[in-house]
Amino acid sequence: MTARQNLIYIGDNAKVMESPEFKDYVNSVDLIYIDPPYNTKGKLCYDDKNKSWKEDFLKRIRLAHSLLSDSGVMFISIDDKELVSVLTSCYEVFGHKNFGGMFITKQAIRSNSSQINIIHEYVVCFCKNKKFAPKFYIKRIINPDEAPAIKSIISQIKRVFNKSGKEEAKKVLAQKIKEYSEKYNDSWIVNYNNVSDDGRIYFSKDLSTPAKPREVNIKSINLHLDPLKTRGWVSDKKFIELYNSGRLCFKDKRPYEIEYIEEATNNITSILDFYSRYGTNDLKRLGLYDLFDTPKPVELIKFLIRACLHQDGLVLDFYAGSGTTAQAVYEINKDDNMNHNYVLIQLDEPLNIKSAAYKKAIELGIKDPKVSDLMICRIDRYLALEKKEKDYNIIKFN
Numbered sequence: 001m002t003a004r005q006n007l008i009y010i011g012d013n014a015k016v017m018e019s020p021e022f023k024d025y026v027n028s029v030d031l032i033y034i035d036p037p038y039n040t041k042g043k044l045c046y047d048d049k050n051k052s053w054k055e056d057f058l059k060r061i062r063l064a065h066s067l068l069s070d071s072g073v074m075f076i077s078i079d080d081k082e083l084v085s086v087l088t089s090c091y092e093v094f095g096h097k098n099f100g101g102m103f104i105t106k107q108a109i110r111s112n113s114s115q116i117n118i119i120h121e122y123v124v125c126f127c128k129n130k131k132f133a134p135k136f137y138i139k140r141i142i143n144p145d146e147a148p149a150i151k152s153i154i155s156q157i158k159r160v161f162n163k164s165g166k167e168e169a170k171k172v173l174a175q176k177i178k179e180y181s182e183k184y185n186d187s188w189i190v191n192y193n194n195v196s197d198d199g200r201i202y203f204s205k206d207l208s209t210p211a212k213p214r215e216v217n218i219k220s221i222n223l224h225l226d227p228l229k230t231r232g233w234v235s236d237k238k239f240i241e242l243y244n245s246g247r248l249c250f251k252d253k254r255p256y257e258i259e260y261i262e263e264a265t266n267n268i269t270s271i272l273d274f275y276s277r278y279g280t281n282d283l284k285r286l287g288l289y290d291l292f293d294t295p296k297p298v299e300l301i302k303f304l305i306r307a308c309l310h311q312d313g314l315v316l317d318f319y320a321g322s323g324t325t326a327q328a329v330y331e332i333n334k335d336d337n338m339n340h341n342y343v344l345i346q347l348d349e350p351l352n353i354k355s356a357a358y359k360k361a362i363e364l365g366i367k368d369p370k371v372s373d374l375m376i377c378r379i380d381r382y383l384a385l386e387k388k389e390k391d392y393n394i395i396k397f398n
């Protein structure tokens with residue numbers, strides 16, 4: 001396949017994905033996120049209703065499936081109305097065995113029914129092949145549920161360390177660990193009970209393995225270890241790597257690997273708190289309030305990408321809307337020092353002239369505005385605020 005780059009296709013997603021140009025992507029997309037029209041509300045700024053919804057969806061899911069790599073993963077946002085169509089279509093194309101699970105994303109409470117008040121949507125997950133799919137996990141320090149408490153402990157310990165030194169910081173850390181474990185009824189943090197010489201919290205991970213006992217003698221790093229009674233040691237290569245990266249520490253002459261608390265990970269759970277209004281606020285932060293009716297929260301898409309793309313990968317969104325997925329990819333690349341690329345597809349659907357988005361587009365000087373214009377406008381605004389060069393190509397598709 002050609003060198004990876006950020007690409008934006010403007011046109012109907014089925015036509016684009018079926019086209020010869022797109023053959024390059026067959027079997028090579030690592031993650032697909034889509035947020036199709038939900039078929040509920042008629043006209044938003046785009047057309048949300050569709051008589052042949054399931055048929056059209058199924059066709060696109062077949063195309064998407066062929067694009068995913070063997071370890072590829074697909075996420076689909078949807079609500080109650082078409083959940084069954086999404087599940088049955090995906091079971092048909094991916095097979096039941098490749099169902100990866102389903103998130104419930106909590107939404108703001110509103111009085112919207114005389115029966116059950118619906119305060120959630122879904123993100124459905126399917127893997128191309130569960131056998132090859134990545135393990136899903138997220139760094140606790142960026143998991144919205146855990147981040148505030150962990151960040152607070154890190155900064156308190158750093159403060160004590162700077163003021164009173166390492167021993168005092170360790171004492172305060174022990175107290176913080178106790179409070180955290182009691183409050184959250186979770187004991188993972190008890191391992192992170194060390195403070196480094198520069199005031200960072202870490203876990204000293206054991207380096208013995210269930211292998212046969214063996215002696216270690218590595219002259220280049222001056223490491224000699226006697227055999228343990230019943231267990232082996234990690235490989236010489238691993239010891240050298242740890243030494244070279246400053247990750248080897250010793251307690252009572254026994255070696256351990258340093259893992260900082262910022263690196264601690266957790267598996268992910270099925271209920272998420274990414275409210276729709278966060279998506280609106282993301283646009284507001286770019287100075288683009290009202291630009292789009294149903295933008296997804298950037299943090300939701302970042303969470304999904306971070307949970308399963310642990311190496312640089314290619315992300316496809318073929319119902320791109322306002323381009324939230326592009327912003328999510330940029331932010332992860334910046335914050336996590338990654339190098340993911342995106343491919344977006346968005347129809348050049350004319351904006352509903354009665355919508356606030358239409359008004360906004362006219363205000364921004366966009367003539368005869370289309371949804372795809374909003375997407376480009378949002379991406380450009382994000383790049384301009386970040387003082388980044390444009391790094392995508394647009395391909396118009398008829």
Ligand SMILES: C[S@@+](CC[C@H](N)C(=O)[O-])C[C@H]1O[C@@H](n2cnc3c(N)ncnc32)[C@H](O)[C@@H]1O
Nearest residue numbers: 012013035037046295296319321322324346347
């Ligand atoms: C729910 S919105 C996506 C919102 C997006 N996730 C965001 O955060 O801005 C669905 C989008 O799909 C687009 N769309 C609908 N049918 C399409 C098609 N056949 N090909 C490409 N885009 C399409 C609509 O114009 C709309 O912008």
